[in-house]
Amino acid sequence: MTSLRCGRAFRLLASGAGAALVLSACMGGTTDDGKDAAAGYDPKANVEITWWTGQPQEQEKVAEQLAAEYHTAHPNVTIKVSPGAPTTDDLLTKLSAGFTAGSYPDISYAYGNWAGDLGASGKAQDLTSYVNDPSFQWNEMPAAAREVATTNGKVIGIPALVDNLALIYNKKLFDKAGLAYPTDNWSWDDFRAAAKKLTDKSTNQYGTAYSVSGSEDTTWHLWPMLWQHGGKILDGNKPAFNSDAGVAALETLRQIAVDDKSMYLDQTDEKYAPLFNSGHIGMMLSGPWALLELKEAKLVYGVVDLPGYNGDHQTVSGPDLWVLFDHQDVNRAGATRDFAKWLTSAEIDPKWNLAVGNLPLRTTEKDSPEFANYVKEYPGGQKFFDNLANAKQARPTLPGYEEMSRNVGDAIAKVLQGQAEPKAALDEAAKKSANSIGS
Incomplete structure (x- = not known):
């Protein structure tokens, strides 16, 4: 990358x-x-x-x-x-x-x-x-x-x-598992089910992956799921990501990581893309920057919109x-x-x-x-270009976003590693961030 x-x-x-x-x-x-x-x-x-x-x-x-x-x-x-x-x-x-x-x-x-x-x-x-x-x-x-x-x-x-986030998938691994390829109409339930079937611990193969470094890469992958549930990052200058919408979004990820154990947890941000490129991960939520290395890896892959909630397939653009x-x-x-x-x-x-x-x-x-x-x-470049239409909201541009992002990233990392529950973790992140936004 x-x-x-x-x-x-x-x-x-x-x-x-x-x-x-x-x-x-x-x-x-x-x-x-x-x-x-x-x-x-x-x-x-x-x-x-x-x-x-x-x-x-x-x-x-x-x-x-x-x-x-x-x-x-x-x-x-x-x-x-x-x-x-x-x-x-x-x-x-x-x-x-x-x-x-x-x-x-x-x-x-x-x-x-x-x-x-x-x-x-x-x-x-x-x-x-x-x-x-x-x-x-x-x-x-x-x-x-x-x-x-x-x-x-x-x-x-x-x-x-x-740029934006979309779902990139390894066609060879889907064929091997006998799974139909993802579509633009996939739900997060579809994503979870496929991730479970693509996971094979005997070969160190995972259905999907997520960064738990606590960086912006950890945080911004949650935002489209929050928006799809009707939530907001901020309400004015106040954190609002710990709403029911935010908890529901993080709970989906927790189920894949903790309950199903079909999510590779990357502590560094830098491992999951190479693992995907080498055929050890079935699906990756990533952006057009991944296309060059996919080309170099000669991987046969496809790109579709992010999975959605109730038909909402919003993405995040960076x-x-x-x-x-x-x-x-x-x-x-x-x-x-x-x-x-x-x-x-x-x-x-x-x-x-x-x-x-x-x-x-x-x-x-x-x-x-x-x-x-x-x-x-x-391949996939046209899909990423078209997917810009699904980038309907932007991350906040108020001073203090970085501090809030790190707090949210730490909360996500704790949840996906089984160290906290979504509601408690997001509430803690909101409390830590309350005085930093807009200041």
Whole structure:
């Protein structure tokens, strides 16, 4: 998985977790004075902007090529390109330190679940008016991605990547077990029954898998199940995931893991995908980032919508962002906006996202030759693209989400390892999170 986004699949915040708290605690919220950071921008001014891509080596090469292409068309704009940090997960720590020292980039890659804390830093540009200009064609991007880019009513970033969770299954293992393949109409009861039949402890084969590291990978897999039951993550600034809907969602997972013992519990986030790719796990709830390694593994697989509850097959999307920062220089701000608009345009995005195996950002790209090549090269790519329509809600972008996520992740991990019951565990997580959201 790390070959696609250097760990992006799980939106981990291992080293950045503390940084998120530093951002919102030390910056004291937005310092926005209502003035447009790019007001008076001269598009002919000579400027240098810095771009932290957050990408591993191969993707970094593509970014450098695109920066050079932009510079050729705009010779007055020089773009300094770098990953910004050793891994994407380290970017938030680096940004936090840079805000304190006054040394931070003009544009940086950011996981969507950092949006609330970056918005509270007071360093991000307010892009609301900019993206709502008709020329930007903001509505071509999925609603969940646009929502994640918005915190406290302000757009502080532009979607860099869109994805979602679906059910990926190993056709060979289903054939071997004499099971019919999953469909888009599957219920969680169907999923549980298949997981049980696919499990064979004598060969270390499991029906499905789940992360119990307590990371965001642990947490965000629960959210679509919560939504399908009619629940909410928050009610205003108050945790609401410990409702009857949340308990019912977690109870389903507990039954598969504890009662049936047909769920492989991954303590690290990094083992279950390779185990699926090697034929030891029958079904995996994952996203389009998995397609590259599935291709390399030469696995015969299928992709369908997430199982649903009462016919609701909502999924969760984990959009990531290009966050644009304000350096009190209107020409740098304006040049950064123009570059980000160009990079995420329907004409250029295929050279970026589709070239590195990701879904396209814009609906209009579905008719591009690059997308036709993508779905041919990556079986399941079309399904993941279509599944964006099932991403009807977004994770909260309020400051403090990261802390809440870790509390929920720990609760899920305890339940799936038989150490707690769903209601008690979620109540404890809600209590721990009560004072962190929005602060």
